[in-house]
Amino acid sequence: MDKSILEIKNVSKSFKGQMVLKDISFSLQQGTIVGLLGANGAGKSTLMKIIAGLLKQQLGNVQLLQLNPFSEWHGLFNQVGILLEPAIPNYLTGQEFLKQMAILRGEVSVNIAELLKQVGLERAGKKKVNHYSFGMKQRLGLAAALIGKPKFLMLDEPFVGLDPLGVGQLQNILKSMVSKGTTVLLSSHQLAELEPLVDRILFLSQGKITHDLLATEEIDLQKLFKEDNIYAT
Structure with a gap:
C-alpha cells in the first residue's frame, strides 16, 4: 500500500473575515509529483504556507511526514525542501x-x-x-x-525565470528524485512545462479544490482555467 506523505483534512483559513481556504482535503502519496493549479488569489500560496508551517489553519488538520508542520517543524527541517519566493x-x-x-x-x-x-x-x-x-x-x-x-519537496512557480535548458534540468532533477521516493508538490502557471511532469493535478478555485485529476485522465488545463474565467493568452 502507498505511503501517505501529506494529509490535509478539512482545512479552512480566513483573513479579516474573508475565507481564503474552504474545507480543503487531500493526501499525497510517496514518490509522486502533484501539480497545484489555480488563479492568482485562489488560495494556493496560503495553502503552501500552511504546509510549510508558516501559517496556521483555523480549522482542520495538516500532517506532513506524520508531524504538524506549524508546531513540530523542528522535526521536519532536514526532511523537507521548500521553495517559496526565495529570500x-x-x-x-x-x-x-x-x-x-x-x-x-x-x-x-x-x-x-x-x-x-x-x-x-x-x-x-x-x-x-x-x-x-x-x-x-x-x-x-x-x-x-x-x-x-528531502522526502518532501514543495516548489512555488519553480519554472519562472528559467530558460529552456533550465526547465529541462529541473524536470530531470524532479523525475530523478521521485524515482528515489521523494514526493513533490509544485505550483505553476506554465502549463507546457507542468503537464508532462505530474502524476496528478489539484485545481484550486476560490479556496476550494474543484478538480482532482490523475495524469492518466484526459486533462485540458487551459479549459479548466477558462471555465474559472481567469485564463488569459
Missing part, C-alpha cells in the same frame, strides 16, 4: 548561502559544488547573489531546497 541575502555568494543553509539543516557534509552543478550554477557559485538574475536566484533557491535529499 537570499545579496551580500552572500551562492556557495556561502548554500553552506549556511546546509549548516542550518544539519547537513554539514553536503557537496556544495555538486549542488551548484545540479542546478546549472557551477560557474556562478563564487559570485555574490546581487549579481544573479531572477532565474539564477530561482536555481539557487532550488539548490537550497534539495539539501539533504
Whole structure:
C-alpha cells in the first residue's frame, strides 16, 4: 500500500473575515509529483504556507511526514525542501548561502559544488547573489531546497525565470528524485512545462479544490482555467 506523505483534512483559513481556504482535503502519496493549479488569489500560496508551517489553519488538520508542520517543524527541517519566493541575502555568494543553509539543516557534509552543478550554477557559485538574475536566484533557491535529499519537496512557480535548458534540468532533477521516493508538490502557471511532469493535478478555485485529476485522465488545463474565467493568452 502507498505511503501517505501529506494529509490535509478539512482545512479552512480566513483573513479579516474573508475565507481564503474552504474545507480543503487531500493526501499525497510517496514518490509522486502533484501539480497545484489555480488563479492568482485562489488560495494556493496560503495553502503552501500552511504546509510549510508558516501559517496556521483555523480549522482542520495538516500532517506532513506524520508531524504538524506549524508546531513540530523542528522535526521536519532536514526532511523537507521548500521553495517559496526565495529570500537570499545579496551580500552572500551562492556557495556561502548554500553552506549556511546546509549548516542550518544539519547537513554539514553536503557537496556544495555538486549542488551548484545540479542546478546549472557551477560557474556562478563564487559570485555574490546581487549579481544573479531572477532565474539564477530561482536555481539557487532550488539548490537550497534539495539539501539533504528531502522526502518532501514543495516548489512555488519553480519554472519562472528559467530558460529552456533550465526547465529541462529541473524536470530531470524532479523525475530523478521521485524515482528515489521523494514526493513533490509544485505550483505553476506554465502549463507546457507542468503537464508532462505530474502524476496528478489539484485545481484550486476560490479556496476550494474543484478538480482532482490523475495524469492518466484526459486533462485540458487551459479549459479548466477558462471555465474559472481567469485564463488569459
